[in-house]
Amino acid sequence: xxxxxxTPSHQVTxxxxxxxxxxxxxxxxxxxxxxxxxxxxxxxFLVSFYNNEISEKSEIFDDQFSVERPDGSNFTLKIRSTxxxxxxxxxxxxxxxxxxxxxxxxxxxxxx
Amino acid sequence: xxxxxxPEDQVNVAEGNPLTVKCTYSVSGNPYLFWYVQYPNxxxxxxxxxxxxxxxxxxxxxxxxxFNKSQTSFHLKxxxxxxxxxxxxxxxxxxxxxGNQFYFGTGTSLTVIP
Numbered sequence: 001x002x003x004x005x006x007t008p009s010h011q012v013t014x015x016x017x018x019x020x021x022x023x024x025x026x027x028x029x030x031x032x033x034x035x036x037x038x039x040x041x042x043x044x045f046l047v048s049f050y051n052n053e054i055s056e057k058s059e060i061f062d063d064q065f066s067v068e069r070p071d072g073s074n075f076t077l078k079i080r081s082t083x084x085x086x087x088x089x090x091x092x093x094x095x096x097x098x099x100x101x102x103x104x105x106x107x108x109x110x111x112x
Numbered sequence: 113x114x115x116x117x118x119p120e121d122q123v124n125v126a127e128g129n130p131l132t133v134k135c136t137y138s139v140s141g142n143p144y145l146f147w148y149v150q151y152p153n154x155x156x157x158x159x160x161x162x163x164x165x166x167x168x169x170x171x172x173x174x175x176x177x178x179f180n181k182s183q184t185s186f187h188l189k190x191x192x193x194x195x196x197x198x199x200x201x202x203x204x205x206x207x208x209x210x211g212n213q214f215y216f217g218t219g220t221s222l223t224v225i226p
Binding site for chain 2: 101102103
């Protein structure tokens with residue numbers, strides 16, 4: 001069964017550093033998403049991406065965040081200058097139009 | 113505004129007993145409703161969804177959920193709980209018409225006691 005994959009599984013970084021989280025969505029899906037889950041809190045939507053552009057974004061997704069589909073398979077989330085409060089589990093998801101979103105295993109980001 | 117409430121942080125049930133994990137929702141239009149399960153150090157796994165049609169939806173691993181429009185609820189149920197069902201369960205909603213983003217509840221930790 002096809003699944004969404006994410007790398008790395010864990011990332012530790014210093015405050016102010018840039019991080020790039022990577023995702024490989026399910027191959028025939030056209031919509032891609034990033035969500036985050038701060039420890040003990042709910043899963044929160046960050047951004048959705050379709051046809052090589054952002055289709056929706058939340059208030060969390062400020063200028064420090066960017067997304068890219070650099071090639072035919074990867075979908076990345078970049079945080080330019082990490083803050084302590086960016087520490088969270090980041091989930092990538094993909095879907096067909098208006099269909100179930102399938103989630104990856106997540107990247108646990110720790111900002112020190 | 114779209115939102116989901118899971119009123120119970122923790123549910124404990126004895127193995128073999130029926131289980132219910134509660135979810136209520138608020139959307140401006142027609143809801144798409146979903147249940148996901150999260151095992152330790154794993155991602156969110158899709159269990160089932162309600163889009164339209166029959167109010168009782170059957171999903172993976174023997175789980176089912178009942179959509180109740182008047183009570184704006186979508187409770188997850190299973191007739192006979194297994195120890196392996198112990199996990200974190202998330203309810204999610206998206207509006208039929210507006211956008212693709214999911215709104216998640218805070219999650220309910222289910223423990224099935226042997």
